[in-house]
Amino acid sequence: MKVVTAVQRAISTVSRVEIARWISPGLWLTLLAVAGFGAWPLVIGQASLRETLFTALLAIALASSLNIILGFTGYVSFGHVVFFGLGGYVGMLVLSKGAPLWVAMPLGGLAAGLLAYGLGAAILRLRGAYFTLATIGVNEAMRAFVNNFAPFGGATGISLKFTVYNDYGGAANALWLVYGLLLAVTLAAILLSYTVKTSKFGLGLMAIREDEDAAEVMGVVTPRAKTWAYVLSAIIPGIVGVIFFFKNGNIEPADAFRLQISIESIVMVMLGGQGTVIGAVLGAAGYQQLRSFLLTNPLVKDLQLAIAGGLLLLIVLFIPTGVVGLIRRKLPVLRKLLV
Amino acid sequence: MLLELNCVSRSFGGLHALSDVTITLPQGEILGLLGPNGAGKTTLFNVINGVCPPSAGTVRFRGQDVTGKPPYALSHMGLARTHQIVRPLNELTVRENVMVGACFGHEQRRLGEAATIAEQTLAFVGLEARTNQLAGSLNVAEKKRLELARALAARPLLLLLDEVLAGLNPVEIGAMVEIVRQIRDQGVTIFMIEHVMHAIMNVSDRIVVLEYGRLIAEGTPAQVANDPKVIEAYLGRSPHTAQAG
Numbered sequence: 001m002k003v004v005t006a007v008q009r010a011i012s013t014v015s016r017v018e019i020a021r022w023i024s025p026g027l028w029l030t031l032l033a034v035a036g037f038g039a040w041p042l043v044i045g046q047a048s049l050r051e052t053l054f055t056a057l058l059a060i061a062l063a064s065s066l067n068i069i070l071g072f073t074g075y076v077s078f079g080h081v082v083f084f085g086l087g088g089y090v091g092m093l094v095l096s097k098g099a100p101l102w103v104a105m106p107l108g109g110l111a112a113g114l115l116a117y118g119l120g121a122a123i124l125r126l127r128g129a130y131f132t133l134a135t136i137g138v139n140e141a142m143r144a145f146v147n148n149f150a151p152f153g154g155a156t157g158i159s160l161k162f163t164v165y166n167d168y169g170g171a172a173n174a175l176w177l178v179y180g181l182l183l184a185v186t187l188a189a190i191l192l193s194y195t196v197k198t199s200k201f202g203l204g205l206m207a208i209r210e211d212e213d214a215a216e217v218m219g220v221v222t223p224r225a226k227t228w229a230y231v232l233s234a235i236i237p238g239i240v241g242v243i244f245f246f247k248n249g250n251i252e253p254a255d256a257f258r259l260q261i262s263i264e265s266i267v268m269v270m271l272g273g274q275g276t277v278i279g280a281v282l283g284a285a286g287y288q289q290l291r292s293f294l295l296t297n298p299l300v301k302d303l304q305l306a307i308a309g310g311l312l313l314l315i316v317l318f319i320p321t322g323v324v325g326l327i328r329r330k331l332p333v334l335r336k337l338l339v
Numbered sequence: 340m341l342l343e344l345n346c347v348s349r350s351f352g353g354l355h356a357l358s359d360v361t362i363t364l365p366q367g368e369i370l371g372l373l374g375p376n377g378a379g380k381t382t383l384f385n386v387i388n389g390v391c392p393p394s395a396g397t398v399r400f401r402g403q404d405v406t407g408k409p410p411y412a413l414s415h416m417g418l419a420r421t422h423q424i425v426r427p428l429n430e431l432t433v434r435e436n437v438m439v440g441a442c443f444g445h446e447q448r449r450l451g452e453a454a455t456i457a458e459q460t461l462a463f464v465g466l467e468a469r470t471n472q473l474a475g476s477l478n479v480a481e482k483k484r485l486e487l488a489r490a491l492a493a494r495p496l497l498l499l500l501d502e503v504l505a506g507l508n509p510v511e512i513g514a515m516v517e518i519v520r521q522i523r524d525q526g527v528t529i530f531m532i533e534h535v536m537h538a539i540m541n542v543s544d545r546i547v548v549l550e551y552g553r554l555i556a557e558g559t560p561a562q563v564a565n566d567p568k569v570i571e572a573y574l575g576r577s578p579h580t581a582q583a584g
Contacts (some may be wrong), residue, residue, distance in 0.1 A: 206431055215439070
């Protein structure tokens with residue numbers, strides 16, 4: 001009898017924690033806000049708004065996935081765009097051979113995940129600045145490789161025939177479809193980020209971020225945890241890459257592996273608050289807002305990257321935990337809401 | 340034997356931090372480790388839990404050869420330790436810190452179970468009032484308790500304590516010694532480094548003494564306290580013995 005009640009109590013504790021994890025107003029409000037804003041162009045059928053929000057959703061998906069390795073695990077990666085580019089290439093290759101989009105997307109994610117797995121074994125042994133430098137090297141190496149890789153079309157890349165879009169109800173229709181898919185993937189990225197953060201696996205990652213040696217002494221299998229964090233953070237950009245380049249119609253090395261995208265993703269995560277699910281979303285949305293202002297303003301239109309760099313410097317110097325981190329510190333009442 | 344060190348040596352470049360150390364530790368004992376600064380005490384702990392593998396010799400834990408295994412493998416087998424210089428996970432809460440021990444250590448608990456264990460363990464070490472605070476905001480004495488709670492939450496078979504009393508005031512020392520005794524009474528074997536003499540003399544069943552990386556004495560607290568070699572290591576050679584020698 002005693003054993004039975006003990007077991008019952010254990011089960012009820014477990015499920016209480018498990019249930020509490022999913023009753024998170026912060027998560028649901030974020031998902032609802034992104035879904036609401038995201039669905040708005042679909043409701044009113046306005047193509048220009050759709051294009052604006054396409055870039056915003058893309059940014060949120062990239063920032064949320066980067067946050068898994070950067071914010072939760074504490075490894076600053078300048079190579080996030082590599083997964084976006086590789087996913088795009090693999091997707092475009094199979095699309096150009098006649099495979100449908102719903103096959104190309106998971107293949108893009110898979111390719112990115114596999115690359116992260118292999119890379120992880122090699123460069124996740126490095127710590128701090130050494131890891132960061134290695135990720136920049138990976139980006140350059142990947143671009144050089146693809147430039148000379150015949151199946152990916154070398155320097156000219158891969159272009160889709162216009163007739164490809166006929167299977168999706170024509171080009172105009174395909175644009176709406178692609179937007180809907182990106183919205184779904186973005187919501188999945190936020191959900192993935194939250195699931196990782198609130199899991200036992202995520203606790204191990206955060207232990208690594210705070211003190212990797214101490215985490216190892218406490219039993220966290222650090223090489224395995226870091227590798228899986230890297231793989232999980234790579235899958236989303238891999239899928240997003242397929243969507244982006246399918247919409248684009250063609251892919252070439254200079255577009256697929258732009259270091260600038262990696263840098264901007266880091267700025268977004270740092271701006272919003274590394275290590276928080278909401279921070280990555282707010283940072284991405286806020287940075288996109290700023291970026292579109294800078295790009296359309298004739299005074300500063302060529303200075304957009306310089307301003308992004310300056311912004312990163314200011315964040316690191318004055319609010320290293322980002323906007324959400326700052327609010328969490330100043331107003332502990334909101335800590336539960338700002339997941 | 341729970342832990343057996345056989346002729347363990349470790350050098351860093353030309354420095355022999357440990358030479359030929361042989362120690363056995365049966366289950367249920369509190370073994371004290373004494374030695375002047377730089378004697379190699381913390382290095383010995385690092386060798387045991389896999390942070391730095393020995394240059395020569397073997398380490399056996401629970402009858403298995405664990406020489407060169409990574410720290411997490413030893414943690415899974417039931418070894419836990421505290422650090423001389425505390426290493427809290429600053430941006431995590433006190434509860435989360437302890438949950439890491441319960442989740443990834445010896446018993447590999449699930450998140451929900453770990454939360455319960457964390458609360459029990461924090462109550463045991465007297466930190467329950469700090470449960471939801473960030474670990475970085477604790478004072479040194481509290482951080483020492485947190486280190487201990489984290490190690491205990493794994494429910495280890497062997498606990499390595501590296502100067503848990505250093506930096507505490509007499510009242511805090513008394514409370515910590517009491518906690519250490521209670522841990523032993525729960526069946527955990529303890530190997531502890533300590534500089535606070537009266538405390539380690541009081542609490543240890545047996546004591547080993549290191550000097551310049553070599554084992555110079557071993558025995559009950561009384562035997563070790565009266566060992567001329569130990570006295571010499573701590574106080575220097577007395578003029579009488581110097582003349583005689």
